[in-house]
Amino acid sequence: MDSTSNCQFGLLHFKNGFFKRATFSKHIMNIFSLAVVFMLILLSQQQSFSQGLGDPIFKEDFGDINDGSEQHVFNDLRTGTSEGVYFKYNPLPYINSIDFYSPQRWALGDAYRDNRFVNSGGAPGVPAGVSFQGSFPASVNQGNWGPVFKNGANNTNSLDGVGGYSITNDSRGYYQGYMARVPDHTSGDYTGYMLVVDAHSSTRLYYNRVIDGLCAGTSFKFSVWVNDLNVEGNTPPQVQFKVYDESDYVSADSDVGLIFSYSTLAADVSPAGTWKELQYTFTMPPGVSEVRLQIENIVDTQYGNDLAIDDIQFQPFGPPSALIGLNSICIGEDPELTASVTGEPFPTNYFQLQRSLPGENNWVDVGTPVTTTGTDEVQFPNPNAPEDNTDYEYRVVVAGDLTTLGNPNCRVVSDPLLVQFYNHTVSIQAVPDAICVGGSSDLTAIIQSEIAGKTYEYFWEESINGVDWTIIDGENGSTINTGPLSVTTQYRVQTRVVGANCFGTGYSEIDAVTVIAPELVITNPAPICGPGTIDITDASITAGSDAGLVFTYFDTDGTTELTAVEAAAISVSGVYFITATIDGCSVTEEVTVAINDCSLNITKSVDPTSISAPATLNYTINVTNEGNVSLTGVVVTDPFTDGVTPLALTGGDTDNDGELDLTEIWTYETSYAADQAAVDAGADIVNTAFVDSNETAQDQASATTTI
Structure with a gap:
């Protein structure tokens, strides 16, 4: 709720018609009076509106339950809900002809005029089924929830009765069942306040206000939302609206200075329990800049005449204006803003371009005013500095002369045009960001600061070293799959709106998909x-x-x-x-x-095999490979030689590689001189040879010579 955000209170003043003058800046803008002024007209003619409108001179929505104003919360168990009913604690300073009501403000005194429920015994009591949250003064009993008319000391429909009003978020704050339960109009969800009134037959003058600072000859639109709360079929609320030229005003009973008057009809607020928007327009007569607004109750009974009012707004209007241009542009590009008026233009149209940060409604002039006649268009120069990439809302204000162009009470404004820069950034999310050799990853481009409603296309690139980049053909969507990867690969992307040539802030930051490739080195063990x-x-x-x-x-x-x-x-x-x-x-x-399979075989023979006298014994030793691999380091020793020195190979290494191959027979020869002593000993001469290799265990073979 923005009850004051658009109001130019210093330019429009309200004055109390009874005895005291008050300005908008002091009294919430004395909205209600002005609101209802136009409500009279509005109620009578709920026509659709097609004119150009200016900034609201005021808008009254009565605030909301979170606006920080003093309030009290109560609850009615009959509703079956724990939602509280909120009442503002303080009255409006510009409503004096009816009593203000808030449960927390009750005082001792006449029960009727204190707006308290009174039981049949004449004492304050508690309505059945009603409970309250919050503390009451010790002197105050629980009583009526909502505003009521008061019949006077004798509880009759006497002229000393008076109506009542509250500022509340929920019309169920009335313990009797003849008021419809409705939320405020602004929020529609019971978080905002509205004005709820229960009038009395004696109620006459609701409002008597003076509005000044208006422009003679300017047309104005008034709108208000009204709800007939009486659901028992009793008399709906009816009021008479009167607008006077303040300079000629005499009294409320006189027609002197009366510009117009209007009495509302029952159909204007039908059906009960429904919010109805009422609107009307009028043009200030020449020479008039100050008017008096009066609103009178014209229902002569207190049975019925219950109403809620919300969202009162008053603003100037004139020929419709339009501002067109490019909604989205590249940095430094001209948005090509063009304005015009349609319908019946001013004799001379004065245009002023304005801009505001989006949503802030803080309009400042851009450049100087320009003029056209008729419905001719006006082209504005590029309002953006070359390096400026700030999004703005633009609008034009239009008036019929230069002096009123700067007066919010006397001009119309176009709808705002939001001009956004293609200033998006893009980042990459890889899932997963580390994969095994042959795996793949899904890459997603995520745009920040994108422009809603635009379609973006994507341009992907990949690189092994981060220097040499290759465009990935055929991939223009926001997601891609890398396909099987064998090495760590880097990716980047840029994006632009389809049909535009703006790449925002350019490439994304580089995102790498790490390929985990364990290096396993194997050295086979020695056989x-x-x-x-x-x-x-x-x-x-x-x-x-x-x-x-x-x-x-x-x-x-x-x-x-x-x-x-x-x-x-x-x-x-x-x-x-x-x-x-x-x-x-x-x-x-x-x-x-x-x-x-490493295996050796050794055989040994001797010649002669038998002696009877001293002789030389000649030995032949053969070594063969009985396994499946060549043998190295083959050594043959014979104790009759010296038992230590290897015998020399006499043949068999056919390839001369020093290895005993499977097909080779290595031959060794040695001799032994058997002397007479050996013969005389008579023992056989046994000679054993030994063979060894790097791969095998030692083996042996013997040869025997008999004596």
Whole structure:
């Protein structure tokens, strides 16, 4: 609710017609009087309105329950709800002919004139089913909720009775059932205040106000929302509106100076319990700038005549004006603002361009006034500085002469035109932002400061190094999928409105999709000979891999996981598998295990095999490879030589590689001189040769010469 935000109170004054003069700036704008002035006209003619309107000279919506004004809250259990009824604590200073009512302000004295419920015994009592929230003065009993007429000391329809009014958010604040329950009109949800009146037959003059600061010859529109609250079919509220030329005014009973008068009809507020907007227009006669408004009750009974009033507004009007231009522009672009009047223009149309930050209603002039005649258009120069990217609302004010152009009481305004800059920014959200090799991510472009109702197109780019960028063809939506990635890739996007060539603030910040690619380096273990085992968990096998990897070991089928004990004692040759995992991403590599059959065979012969006299014994030693791999470091020793020095190879290394291959027979020769002592000893001469290699255990063979 903006009860005062548009009111130019310093330009329009109200004066109390009884004894005291008061201005808008002091008395909430003395709205009610002016409101009802036009209500008389408004009530009579609820025509649709197609003229150009100026800023409201005032608007009265009576505030809301959160506006900080002093208030009291009460509750009626009959409604089955815990919602409170709010009453403003203080009366309006410009209403004096009827009593103000708020439950918290009751005082001792005549029960009727204190607006309290009185039971059949004549004492204050509690209406059935009514309870209150809040504290009452000790001297005040619970009583009536809402404003009531008061019949006087004798409880008769006597002339000493008087009506009552409240400022409340809910008309259920009346304990009797003949007032309809309605919320205020402004909010429609019981959070705003409205004026609720219960008039008496003796009530006559509601309002008597003087309004000055108006422009002679200017037309005005008055509008007000009224609700007939009486639901029992009794007399609806009716009032008579009178407007006087204040300079000629004599009294309320005289027609001297009367500009017009109007009495409302029952149909103007029908049906009961329904908000009705009433509006009327009139033109100030030449030479008149100050008028007196009077509103009188013309219902001669207190049975009925119950009403609520809200959202009273009064504003000048004239020929409709229009401001057109570009709603959305690039930074530095001209919004191409063009204004004109339609219908019957002023003899000369004076235009002033204004602007305000959106929603602030704080209008300032832009440039100087320009003029046209008839309905000719006027083009305004670009109002924006080249570097300015501030969104503004623009409007034009129009008057028939230059002197009234600056007077809010005497001009019309166009509807505001919001001009927004394409000043959007864009960011990227990657889900997920880290993936494994071969995975993909969904990228979403998020626009900030976008213009509502616009369709945006997107331009995506990708880069491996953040320097060389490639446009992603065919991707112009707000979301894309990266597809399978093998390396970390960076992305950026820019966006523009379809049909415009503005990219806002440009590219988004770079967003990278990290590809997690564990590096697993495998060094196959050296082959061994059985029955030995190989430990494939040995750190030397995965040396050079990424730090932090977690290893899992698999059998030769690639699927059967090995335990730690099994992986540390591989006894069968084959291709095994090691999987390395980090951050949920894995890589698998082969590890080759070779456990060979390493076997030697040695044979030894002697010539001669029998002696009876001293002789030279010639030995031949043959060594063969009985396994499946070549053998290295083959050494043959013979104790009859010296038992230490290896025998020289006399043949068999056909490829001269120093390795005993599977097809080779290596031959060694040595001799022994058997002397007479050996013969005399009579014991057979047994000579044993030994063979060894890098891969095998030692083996031996013997040759015997008999004596």
